[in-house]
Amino acid sequence: MELIIIVLRRSTALFATTAIVLLIGSGLVRNGSETNGSSAVAQEAQVATAGALTSCTVPRLVRRTAVGPGPPKLTEAEIVAAYDCVSTYMAVAYARSNHETAAAYRSWTRFSRTAYPAEAHGARFLNNYANEVGRDAYGKFEGVGTMPTGSVLAKDSFIVTPAGAILVGPLYVMEKRTAGFSEAARDWFYQTIKPDGAVRADGEIQKFCNDCHRRAGAVDDHLMFLPLRYRKASTSD
Numbered sequence: 001m002e003l004i005i006i007v008l009r010r011s012t013a014l015f016a017t018t019a020i021v022l023l024i025g026s027g028l029v030r031n032g033s034e035t036n037g038s039s040a041v042a043q044e045a046q047v048a049t050a051g052a053l054t055s056c057t058v059p060r061l062v063r064r065t066a067v068g069p070g071p072p073k074l075t076e077a078e079i080v081a082a083y084d085c086v087s088t089y090m091a092v093a094y095a096r097s098n099h100e101t102a103a104a105y106r107s108w109t110r111f112s113r114t115a116y117p118a119e120a121h122g123a124r125f126l127n128n129y130a131n132e133v134g135r136d137a138y139g140k141f142e143g144v145g146t147m148p149t150g151s152v153l154a155k156d157s158f159i160v161t162p163a164g165a166i167l168v169g170p171l172y173v174m175e176k177r178t179a180g181f182s183e184a185a186r187d188w189f190y191q192t193i194k195p196d197g198a199v200r201a202d203g204e205i206q207k208f209c210n211d212c213h214r215r216a217g218a219v220d221d222h223l224m225f226l227p228l229r230y231r232k233a234s235t236s237d
Helices: 037-050 076-095 099-108 205-215
Strands: 004-011 016-023 052-057 115-120 124-131 150-162 164-168 171-176 188-195
Touching: 052 076, 076 099, 076 124, 076 150, 076 164, 099 150, 099 171, 099 188, 188 205
Parallel strands: 016 052
Antiparallel strands: 004 016, 052 164, 115 124, 124 150, 150 164, 150 171, 171 188
């Protein structure tokens, strides 16, 4: 299948956004004439506030005559197909940041069988990765103790709108700094890489992320692990 990259720029009175559209062969279908007017409006509004537009959709949701509120529930097969389609867009989007984690994380150990819905991250679907320094400790999950200095954890994300459009969400990064870096945060440094490549690591992000993660407690080193049903049986799977 020939890959064709098209840059699509849309501007309205409400917002202006740029999306990279990659036409690929997959089990998902392309946004465009397949969607009705109301769905297109909802998708555009979502793009403006939450993520980067892609050509990926969940066909079952696109074909619905009525769209309900809130994030849709997907089957495991739909989640797998969604990630297969959107992952190419993720690579392009995060690469804009020139961040070393954005370039490397897909080669790290992945701990999720499939992407999973995470309400704490705004009803996005996430996958969990850990670098070589942190993978053995992170793989213990609950009761991990203290992660080693230099551990980096990454969670890429995507959004599925009620109308079935799939959007690239942020890449979330946690880095374990040297002892004493931040006692309140157990030496974790938080970063968010947006789909446009912008990196946020300011004090507001540190506080927001730590306020949530600290609820996991010291025994789990402020880590909130993915649900049991989505974990790989082993990291070699």
